[in-house]
Amino acid sequence: MNDQPTPMMAQYLAIRDANPGALLFYRMGDFYEMFFDDAIAAAAALDIALTKRGTHQGEPIPMCGVPVHAAEGYLLTLIRKGFRVAIAEQMEDPAEAKKRGSKSVVARDVVRLVTPGTLTEEALLEARRHNFLAAFATVRDESALAWVDISTGAFQVMECPASRLAPELARLAPRELLAIDGAGLDDLASEAGAALTDLPASAFDSAAGARRLAALYGVETLDGFGSFSRSELSAMGAVVDYLDMTQKGKLPLLRPPVRERVGGAMQIDAATRRNLELTQALSGGREGSLLAAIDRTVTAAGARLLERRISAPSRDLAVIHARQDAVAGLVADARLSADLRDALARVPDMDRALSRLALDRGGPRDLTAIRSGLTQGAAIAERLPEDAPQVLRDAARDLTGHDGLIDLLDQALVAEPPLLARDGGFVAPDYDEDLDQTRRLRDEGRGVIAGMQADYSAKAGVSSLKIKHNNVLGYFIETTATHAEKMMAPPLNETFIHRQTTANQIRFTTVELSELETRILNARDRALEIERGIFDRLRGAILAQAAEIGQAARALAEIDLASAFADIATGEGWARPRVDDSRAFVIEGGRHPVVERALKRKADSFVANDCALTEGDTPAIWLLTGPNMAGKSTFLRQNALIAVLAQAGAFVPAKAAHIGMVSQLFSRVGAADDLARGRSTFMVEMVETAAILNQADDHALVILDEIGRGTATWDGLSIAWAVMEHLHAVNRCRALFATHYHEMTALTAKLEGVENATVAVREWDGEVIFLHEVRKGAADRSYGVQVARLAGLPASVVERAREVLDALESGEREGAARPAALIDDLPLFRAVPAAPAPAKAKESPLDARMKAVHPDTMSPREALDLIYELKSLTGEPR
Structure with a gap:
């Protein structure tokens, strides 16, 4: 038995072995085929048929495939399921391989490695979210994190100690994380939802990284971009090296790297992001998050900018005030704001169109996206008054100066071009004389074919005679077998030359038809060749101004976000907050934006509440008591969200707000088991609380809910008590502390900066009515039994709970010696006997x-x- 693989299969195995860890899409005509284990894995992941092709070492070879024209959808499924895919294309015309001999194989090679962090196709990306590829590097005692979105060109880096890696990954939510092999970042990457890619240490060499970056930007030194540490160069170099490998030398259009200042943004850890549902709801997905509730942007770039601002609220007062000024300017001029939003709604995603063009994956519609974006940008710049706020004036400046490129694209492109350049038809008439002449020949040839068909029909006396075309025969004359007999007989057989017989038709050609076909086909190919050349020239003209186009795209996103913030401020009655460098935190009539939005859908109203955590410069803590379901957690979260919105540059859902700069935001609200790490709910709670106590500074804002509830009552009370004292005496931060341990309300008499507050309720005929109103003072009850009844516990269980509660409270008031005595005095719960069945009548x-x-x-x-x-x-x- 000959176990040697066929030449084609030998080629497949060689390419697959050169790209370990990736499924190989092997181009064969109009399909990408997969074989062996790749086929088995892909067929299961894509739910497609698994077939066989030939044998290898005596065993049938598993095979499956996907059509090239539908490959993007299959790629998306595979990437979401954690696969990497190597795309092997045919590098020559199959006809050339045939010329070399019957056993020759079409040359193929991998043109691209598709990974979660290197997507550029529109169908594979979420338009309103970034798709970050990140790299973490450590050089001696320094660490850094670099990240890039190749679909937009954004490239940033920051110093990042290992202790800060988890919060930064939670902020960025990268799709893929690069790390040195063996760095042990599997858990961190998994928590951040990123695919971890291990690379050899050589990929993180800082000196080589500096050389890669200098070559990428065509400079001798990187000094013009800023001063970077060795760890930052290492991380950035790993990103560029990985992109060079996955894109097979076609590097994306990356903007110069921006060094993010440590401490430039509010620090928010992963647990706090999750608890506050900033960009993603606890249930999963975007709906129900703060981002979904406030997103009124009308462009994809504006939506991505909003997510960045919410994920990393600024700590730069000048930046915050400038952004607020832009929002205030549009709030004051509703007509201008409406005009801007109307124009912005017609702005395409220029960033991603530019990226596809740079990678040579773009099409005619990407050219028109640049044209439309710049055209709308110029119109928007004209609408902005000269005395507009500085942010809007800067944006208007970046939207001007593109007239030459706009005119070029206007003259060259039709209004609605096809998707692919190879289809042709995207160049406007009268733009290129050579193209116009070639098109005339092509189009007139079609008219000649129609006239020729009429002539041949008359000559043969066959009215049903047709001239048709297919890719195998080219142009041919077709008629039925009945009529064909006289065409094959003299004298007509001198004109009509038989070519093919099918089941129902006979096909002919003529010398004249063959000559005309040659002229027409040459004209068609020549027209496509000319259009392709024009496409390349237009692409080159755009890439020559890539930096300016990128600036215009960012300016449009800035205007979109300012107008979106103005729209929600006007529509929902939000107020401009006063943000300064004090430690004040005073909110008048604050509301929870997500809950309020949900209540409006139900035609209900939200109860606004005040919050004043400081008096002068004295740090203050509110100890919040009250029943479950009364709104304590909502109150805690809404104040944290108001701080996020204020420092993001937005107006806030309140009548008024004075917010001293929040350096760190911590939230410990709710918890869940982490069984994979062997952590109970209580252990997770304690780990999160420890992080707060060890990190919070005097400008932090901390919200805590039910500390100590996962253990015995006295243990929990002791922990909560000690945490409160530590926040007050050591951290000296602003905090909202909700608890059901009513004993803690006594702390207000001992701690100067602690004040009691409670969520009001009203009792009526044994029922509890939640007023959702926060007042000064302390609650003496939690109304847990009433809430249990509302939840639907059986009436007998609720009644028994009341009985036990009354006994325990009575015993506590009367000084019972021990709980066991109370338990002994209570009769055991007895199920209500079932009613006897009625006697049979x-x-x-x-x-x-x-x-x-x-x-x-x-x-x-x-x-x-x-x-x-x-x-x-x-x-x-x-």
Whole structure:
């Protein structure tokens, strides 16, 4: 038996071995085929048929495939399921391989490695979210994190100690994380939802990284971009090296790297992001998050900018005030804001169109996206007044100066071009004389074909004769077998040359038709060749101004975000917050934007509440008590979200707000098991609380809910008590501390900066009514039994709970010696006995008679007689 693989299969195995860890899409005509284990894995992941092709080492070779034209959808499924895919294309025309001999194989090579962090196709990306590829590097005692979105060109880096890696990954939510092999970042990457890619240490060499970056930007030194540490160069170099490998030398259009200042943004850890549902709801997905509730942007770039601002609120007062000024300017001029939003709604995603063009994956519609974006940008710049706020003036400046490129694209492109350049038809008439002449020949040739068909039909005397075209025969004359007989007989056979016989048709050609076909086909190919050349020139003209186009795209996103913030401020009655460098935190009539939005859908209203955590410069903590379901957690979260919105540059859902700069935001609200790490709910709670106590500074804002509830009552109370004292004496931060340990309300008498607050309720006929109103003072009850009844516990369980609660409270008031004494005095719960089944009644004569009645077989007369009979059985007179 010959176990040697065929030449084609040998080629496949060689390419696959050169790209380990990736499924190989092997181009064969109009399909990408997969074989062996790749086929088995892909067929299961894509739910497609698994077939066989030939044998290898005596075993059938598994095979599956996907059409090239639909490959993007399959790629998306595979990437979402954690696969990497190597795309092997045919590098030559199959006809060239045939010329070399019957056993020659079409040359193929991998042109791209598709990974979660290197997507550029529109169908594979979420338009309103970034798709970050990140790299973490450590050089001696320094660490850094670099990240890039190749679909937009954004490239940033920051110093990042290992202790800060988890919060930064939570902020960025990268799709893929690069790390040195063996760095042990599997858990961190998994928590951030990123695919981890291990690279050799050589990929993180800082000196080589500096050389890669200098070559990428065509400079001798990187000093013009800023001063970077060795760890930052290492991380950035790893990103560029990985992109060079996955894109097979076609590097994306990356903007110069921006060094993010440590401490430039509010620090928010992963647990706090999750608890506050900033960009993603706890249930998963975007709906229900703060981002979804406030997103009124009308462009994809504006939506991505909003997510960045919410994920990393600024700590730069000048930046915050400038952004607020832009929002205030548009709030004051509703007409201008509406005009801007109308124009912005017609702005395409220039960043991603530019990236695809740079990678040579773009098409005619990407050219028109640049044209439309710049055209709308120029119109928007004209609408902005000269005395507009500085942010809007800067944006207007970046939107001007593109007239030459706009005119070029206007002249060259049709209004609605096709998707692919190879289809042609995207260049406007009268732009290129050579193209116009070639098109005329092509189009007139079609007219000649129609005239030729009429002539041949008349000459043969066959009215049904047609001239058709396919990719195998080219142009041919087709008629039925009946009519073909006379065309194959003299003298017509001198004109009509037989070419093919099918089941129902006979096909002919003529010398004249063959000559015309040659001229037409040459014209068609020549027209496509000219259009392709024009496409390349237009692409080059755009890439020559890539930096300026990128600036214009960012300016449009800035205007979009300012107008979106203005729209929600006007529509929802939000106020401009006063943000300064004090430690004040005073909110008047604050509301939770997500909850308020949900209540409006139900035609309900939200109860606004005040919050004043400081008096002068004295740090303050509110100790919040009150029943479950009353709104404590909502109150805690809404104040944290107001701080996020204020420092993001937005107006806030409140009548008024004074917010001293929040350096760190911590939230410990709710918890869940982390069984993979062997952590109970209580352990997770304690880990999160420890992080707060060890990190919070005097400008932090901390919200805590139910500390200590996962253990025994006195243990939990002790922990909560100690945490409160530590926040007050050591961290000296602003905090909202919700608890059901009413004993802690006594702390306000001992700690100067702690004040009691409670969520008001009202009792009526044994029922509890939640007022959702936060007031000064302390609660003395938690109303847990009432809430249990509302939740639907059986009435007998609720009644028993009241009985036990009354006994425990009575015993506590009367100084019971020990809980066991109370338990001993209470009779055990007894289930209510089931009601006895009723005795079986004796069958009455009426019932017996009715059983014998068959209505379907009775005549009207018999039915009437039956009625009289039944009346007599009841004792009534007839």
